[in-house]
Amino acid sequence: MVCEKAVEVFSLISPIGEMIMKICPQGLHSLSQCDQICDTNFHPQGGQDVVLIGKESGNDNVQKHVEDCIGWLNAYFTDVRRVTYMHMPDICVARDMGSFQERVWFALAKNIGPGQTVSYGELAKMVNSPGASQAVGNAMAANPLQILVPCHRVIRSDGSLGQYARGKKNSVKNWLLEHEGLNIVKNKVATLKSI
Ligand SMILES: [Zn+2]
Known part of the structure; x- marks a missing residue:
């Protein structure tokens, strides 16, 4: 729509x-x-x-x-x-709510709060698509709602940060996670608060 x-x-x-x-x-x-x-x-x-x-x-x-x-x-x-x-600001209702990307975005926004992280694979499982890590990565890259849909909290399963804005803004991802209280050492989350 x-x-x-x-x-x-x-x-x-x-x-x-x-x-x-x-x-x-x-x-x-x-x-x-x-x-x-x-x-x-x-x-x-x-x-x-x-x-x-x-x-x-x-x-x-x-x-x-x-x-x-x-x-x-x-x-x-x-x-x-x-x-x-707080309530999230209203998102325009004219969206394709059933799409894979929408489901990933809203599962992330609903379940992974400040200071928490989730891996691409775990997030794929959350939307009942185990194994779809790559598609989750693509959904993150296409996220239209920075911070509100917290794609910066999605990291690799080994704790390394992975990319942000297709690798253009990795330092922003680092800053946001530190702002939320996580300890990042050598591009890895040192105190991993897994779900
Ligand atoms: Zn609209």
């Missing part, structure tokens, strides 16, 4: 750099760091408030989702455990 509502694009300042949010009156379509951010220019700013760059939406429904998302992100970056008790 394709969403026929008007989608507005917003930019945010955040501790992990500029983020882009696409929202229709029904909810979020996407949330991601700016494309240009990569391992060679990633300079995280801990303590930076998440704020909107530019003007608010003229549509009250859209603006409500904008504020919900900013509120959720501020909780995530200031007191990460708090998001466990």
Whole structure:
């Protein structure tokens, strides 16, 4: 099902750099760091408030989702455990909920909280597709909702981090996991909180 509502694009300042949010009156379509951010220019700013760059939406429904998302992100970056008790911002309902990728994304968002990790293989089992690690990896690479669908918590079964944004933003994955309290040594989770 394709969403026929008007989608507005917003930019945010955040501790992990500029983020882009696409929202229709029904909810979020996407949330991601700016494309240009990569391992060679990633300079995280801990303590930076998440704020909107530019003007608010003229549509009250859209603006409500904008504020919900900013509120959720501020909780995530200031007191990460708090998001466990918060409602996720609304995701646009016009989605292909039955697809393999959707099932992987929502199983991950529902079951793997801050400070936890899961392997590609374990996540495949969670959606009743044991052995589909590669397809899970592809679903992670295609994740449209960065942080909200916590693909940074999906790591290799030996504890090594694996790729983020197809290998362009691996240092962001490292930063997010450390932000959530995990200890990363030589690109591996040293204190692995497996499920
Ligand atoms: Zn929509």
